[in-house]
Amino acid sequence: MENWVIKRGRLSPNHIALVADQQCWTFRELAETTLKLATKIHHQAPELKRVAVIGGNTADFYLLLASFHHLMVEVVILNNRLSSSEIRQQINISQAELVIYEKEFSQQVATLECPNVVLGDWQSSGELTGDFVPVTHYEPSQVNTIMFTSGTTGVPKGVKQTFGNHLASALGSALNLGMLPEDRWLLTVPLYHISGYSIMNKSLLYGNTVYLVGKFEPTLIGELVNTAQITHLSLVPTMLTALLKQPAFLSNRSLRCLLLGGAPMTAPLLAQCHKADLPVIQSFGMTETASQVLALNSRDAKRKQGSSGQPLFPVEVKIREGEAGVGEILIKGPNVSPGYLNGEMAKTADGFFITGDLGYLDDEGFLYVVGRKKELIISGGENVYPLAVENVLQAVVGIKEAAVIGEADDYWGEKVVAYVVTQNNTPLKAIDLNKQIGPHLGAFKRPKVYYQVAALPRNSLGKLQKNRLTQLTVLDTYVHE
Amino acid sequence: MENWVIKRGRLSPNHIALVADQQCWTFRELAETTLKLATKIHHQAPELKRVAVIGGNTADFYLLLASFHHLMVEVVILNNRLSSSEIRQQINISQAELVIYEKEFSQQVATLECPNVVLGDWQSSGELTGDFVPVTHYEPSQVNTIMFTSGTTGVPKGVKQTFGNHLASALGSALNLGMLPEDRWLLTVPLYHISGYSIMNKSLLYGNTVYLVGKFEPTLIGELVNTAQITHLSLVPTMLTALLKQPAFLSNRSLRCLLLGGAPMTAPLLAQCHKADLPVIQSFGMTETASQVLALNSRDAKRKQGSSGQPLFPVEVKIREGEAGVGEILIKGPNVSPGYLNGEMAKTADGFFITGDLGYLDDEGFLYVVGRKKELIISGGENVYPLAVENVLQAVVGIKEAAVIGEADDYWGEKVVAYVVTQNNTPLKAIDLNKQIGPHLGAFKRPKVYYQVAALPRNSLGKLQKNRLTQLTVLDTYVHE
Numbered sequence: 001m002e003n004w005v006i007k008r009g010r011l012s013p014n015h016i017a018l019v020a021d022q023q024c025w026t027f028r029e030l031a032e033t034t035l036k037l038a039t040k041i042h043h044q045a046p047e048l049k050r051v052a053v054i055g056g057n058t059a060d061f062y063l064l065l066a067s068f069h070h071l072m073v074e075v076v077i078l079n080n081r082l083s084s085s086e087i088r089q090q091i092n093i094s095q096a097e098l099v100i101y102e103k104e105f106s107q108q109v110a111t112l113e114c115p116n117v118v119l120g121d122w123q124s125s126g127e128l129t130g131d132f133v134p135v136t137h138y139e140p141s142q143v144n145t146i147m148f149t150s151g152t153t154g155v156p157k158g159v160k161q162t163f164g165n166h167l168a169s170a171l172g173s174a175l176n177l178g179m180l181p182e183d184r185w186l187l188t189v190p191l192y193h194i195s196g197y198s199i200m201n202k203s204l205l206y207g208n209t210v211y212l213v214g215k216f217e218p219t220l221i222g223e224l225v226n227t228a229q230i231t232h233l234s235l236v237p238t239m240l241t242a243l244l245k246q247p248a249f250l251s252n253r254s255l256r257c258l259l260l261g262g263a264p265m266t267a268p269l270l271a272q273c274h275k276a277d278l279p280v281i282q283s284f285g286m287t288e289t290a291s292q293v294l295a296l297n298s299r300d301a302k303r304k305q306g307s308s309g310q311p312l313f314p315v316e317v318k319i320r321e322g323e324a325g326v327g328e329i330l331i332k333g334p335n336v337s338p339g340y341l342n343g344e345m346a347k348t349a350d351g352f353f354i355t356g357d358l359g360y361l362d363d364e365g366f367l368y369v370v371g372r373k374k375e376l377i378i379s380g381g382e383n384v385y386p387l388a389v390e391n392v393l394q395a396v397v398g399i400k401e402a403a404v405i406g407e408a409d410d411y412w413g414e415k416v417v418a419y420v421v422t423q424n425n426t427p428l429k430a431i432d433l434n435k436q437i438g439p440h441l442g443a444f445k446r447p448k449v450y451y452q453v454a455a456l457p458r459n460s461l462g463k464l465q466k467n468r469l470t471q472l473t474v475l476d477t478y479v480h481e
Numbered sequence: 482m483e484n485w486v487i488k489r490g491r492l493s494p495n496h497i498a499l500v501a502d503q504q505c506w507t508f509r510e511l512a513e514t515t516l517k518l519a520t521k522i523h524h525q526a527p528e529l530k531r532v533a534v535i536g537g538n539t540a541d542f543y544l545l546l547a548s549f550h551h552l553m554v555e556v557v558i559l560n561n562r563l564s565s566s567e568i569r570q571q572i573n574i575s576q577a578e579l580v581i582y583e584k585e586f587s588q589q590v591a592t593l594e595c596p597n598v599v600l601g602d603w604q605s606s607g608e609l610t611g612d613f614v615p616v617t618h619y620e621p622s623q624v625n626t627i628m629f630t631s632g633t634t635g636v637p638k639g640v641k642q643t644f645g646n647h648l649a650s651a652l653g654s655a656l657n658l659g660m661l662p663e664d665r666w667l668l669t670v671p672l673y674h675i676s677g678y679s680i681m682n683k684s685l686l687y688g689n690t691v692y693l694v695g696k697f698e699p700t701l702i703g704e705l706v707n708t709a710q711i712t713h714l715s716l717v718p719t720m721l722t723a724l725l726k727q728p729a730f731l732s733n734r735s736l737r738c739l740l741l742g743g744a745p746m747t748a749p750l751l752a753q754c755h756k757a758d759l760p761v762i763q764s765f766g767m768t769e770t771a772s773q774v775l776a777l778n779s780r781d782a783k784r785k786q787g788s789s790g791q792p793l794f795p796v797e798v799k800i801r802e803g804e805a806g807v808g809e810i811l812i813k814g815p816n817v818s819p820g821y822l823n824g825e826m827a828k829t830a831d832g833f834f835i836t837g838d839l840g841y842l843d844d845e846g847f848l849y850v851v852g853r854k855k856e857l858i859i860s861g862g863e864n865v866y867p868l869a870v871e872n873v874l875q876a877v878v879g880i881k882e883a884a885v886i887g888e889a890d891d892y893w894g895e896k897v898v899a900y901v902v903t904q905n906n907t908p909l910k911a912i913d914l915n916k917q918i919g920p921h922l923g924a925f926k927r928p929k930v931y932y933q934v935a936a937l938p939r940n941s942l943g944k945l946q947k948n949r950l951t952q953l954t955v956l957d958t959y960v961h962e
Contacts, residue, residue: 180508180659365491
């Protein structure tokens with residue numbers, strides 16, 4: 001594969017590549033700007049093999065990321081919401097030789113021992129010298145990026161993502177959604193996350209325009225969708241909920257794909273989208289699969305409510321059989337990471353990635369995720385999938401959010417317990433839990449204890465962090481029977 | 482890669498795959514129908530490794546071709562305009578074990594010794610038995626099809642085309658043109674040619690609809706483009722010329738891509754297209770590159786008149802230097818055939834296919850083809866590219882068509898001679914050749930002899946067959962000076 005930035009710069013020189021921070025860059029300008037930046041990086045650190053970067057959704061950071069496409073350097077893209085100690089941990093694991101960061105994040109890197117430099121200083125410093133030769137070709141197996149899994153439990157793992165992974169991801173998505181060079185993709189999910197970074201690579205491959213937005217402000221996003229005639233928008237459900245209150249957003253006629261990821265979509269949210277005639281595509285992906293691997297298209301959303309969709313064209317999904325069709329979800333395809341920096345990536349003998357998620361496939365090949373394998377509760381010898389219980393609790397009048405885990409119990413082995421946030425902090429006793437839950441859950445699945453909390457712990461992408469549940473302050477407790 | 486027909490049948494079961502012969506098939510129906518046909522073929526010839534097929538642009542033939550996607554069989558797709566002896570030659574070269582043909586072509590296969598069967602008979606004969614297991618996966622290196630190069634000179638060569646070739650071709654084209662699942666592609670170029678066959682594979686990969694048309698009738702095509710809201714149409718220039726006379730065609734508002742291939746486009750034809758605001762993409766491809774490898778997009782057509790365009794995203798083109806930047810055109814990419822059945826495919830040490838065409842790249846990477854290497858005329862030690870002379874002759878008032886070759890000459894080594902068709906068969910003496918040609922061609926490039934003929938020899942795709950020029954009946958001869 002030829003260098004994507006240079007190739008696209010030649011094929012679509014005058015097409016707008018990026019609109020950000022009140023400026024825009026054509027693909028030729030993007031190629032030129034990133035080549036200059038790559039030249040500087042090369043001259044200041046000619047032996048650089050692995051770099052870590054911290055930045056926001058800014059033009060500078062976008063251009064920095066694209067400039068590494070000219071260098072044979074592996075890029076550790078750090079989550080900019082991490083604490084200093086978390087950053088130190090990930091730098092140690094990745095053995096990055098240098099950290100490049102945006103000024104805004106100075107505090108987080110202040111105590112690092114690793115050499116580090118502010119991005120802006122590099123861009124403005126020194127003269128360009130001419131003897132830098134950019135990478136002309138990539139091997140598909142060449143590692144481009146390393147991202148740490150969001151770390152909802154335990155030690156974060158550094159996922160290696162190759163150029164081949166990113167390419168397959170972009171093509172697989174295109175074979176589902178279609179794509180046109182005149183598409184305009186609004187990038188408001190974090191660039192440090194695969195959902196954001198993959199939009200940059202898609203743009204280089206497809207030749208479409210990216211509108212990069214720094215901060216998610218629903219009013220502004222709603223207006224931008226209209227004024228810029230945005231065709232593609234990637235969101236997590238909390239963002240969508242906020243946008244659904246924006247009249248400007250609801251009146252848009254330009255959106256062709258509204259990609260929802262990061263967390264499952266609730267039935268009421270889906271109903272709202274259908275009412276507003278929004279072209280919602282629910283997507284399922286992981287850092288380990290370099291973004292989306294399954295999609296639930298709008299036309300199937302009602303019929304297949306609760307499903308994560310079908311595997312994209314280049315992707316295979318199967319289930320390692322457990323009980324009643326439910327088993328471990330296995331994924332194979334050219335977008336699956338070759339492995340972690342630290343620790344083994346579990347794969348089957350025939351090359352399927354063992355995701356650690358549990359689920360089943362229906363007769364049309366739609367995947368239903370029932371939960372994480374390690375979250376499976378075995379209570380009195382019966383398997384209880386927390387997600388199934390959570391789905392019922394979330395529909396209970398008076399309950400806003402719920403998370404279910406197992407608690408060690410002498411009698412049951414594990415007992416099912418629920419952490420709930422109630423509407424307006426209604427006391428648990430005021431909610432008719434038994435009556436509302438009884439018809440939907442077998443006795444062994446019903447929570448034995450309810451803990452009322454102020455909020456559920458989530459990471460920056462809205463993903464529930466179950467490992468932090470037991471550290472929460474409990475406002476009220478309700479013991480069943 | 483999973484079986485494309487089955488995969489697409491699962492992903493887009495209810496979307497229309499094919500409209501042909503007053504019928505239509507969804508992708509599910511296409512999968513089911515082709516599985517049945519594959520089952521029959523398997524049971525009647527379980528050991529089949531290589532089959533030859535002859536058919537027209539009919540639904541039956543389309544379904545037959547797709548059914549081989551379920552079998553581990555290499556398919557020799559024969560040009561249906563070949564004579565019996567040409568077919569015999571290609572069957573011998575390919576060592577096909579069986580010929581499946583449409584009844585219409587019975588005469589051409591009547592004298593073959595190779596086992597052969599009429600397609601219709603197979604489809605209707607016998608019961609389905611259930612123990613056939615279709616191919617579930619393809620290796621990219623698995624040969625899918627063999628097509629003989631159109632044979633403008635010498636012995637035809639059987640080009641092996643792998644699943645990887647066809648995939649890369651489809652994706653490379655999509656990264657230039659864009660694609661949407663709701664696209665409707667009118668297939669009126671021959672299915673036996675890579676330009677037609679590639680449209681079938683694109684449809685399976687992209688999930689778009691194909692409208693298959695048996696016979697090219699300009700009036701009907703013009704109407705169909707409108708009524709079916711066709712978005713994509715592949716043509717050779719002679720077809721386009723005919724369509725430009727159809728008001729229904731000119732008034733269409735649905736076409737997004739009008740792909741021109743097979744032969745270079747003249748300036749007047751291009752001007753007509755621009756006037757009619759047609760989205761013309763000129764494409765350059767070969768049987769050896771599994772269709773299109775370069776494209777000249779509409780936006781560049783005027784600026785780069787005479788160019789074949791830029792290499793598609795996955796394709797690399799370079800020039801093996803000759804004089805003044807002109808040299809042999811070299812092509813590399815995952816869509817380049819692994820080789821011929823008979824004879825070596827010339828490749829460079831770094832894996833570039835040596836096309837045998839001569840050309841140059843401009844500073845923006847646009848390719849200009851100047852002719853076939855073997856057609857290069859060396860006259861008095863000077864290189865003369867026939868194409869350059871032909872372009873000048875074609876602009877001469879009174880000349881309709883011209884073909885230029887070298888003729889052995891004691892004094893010059895080779896001398897430049899032209900075969901011309903004049904407007905209304907005007908005698909050559911009545912055309913002021915010297916005055917019109919003089920300003921545009923150096924003396925050594927000017928034809929020494931003009932032969933007037935009734936028509937130039939072309940193959941079924943409109944490609945000039947220079948090897949047949951010397952066999953033509955000459956109506957008139959004009960010797961220069």
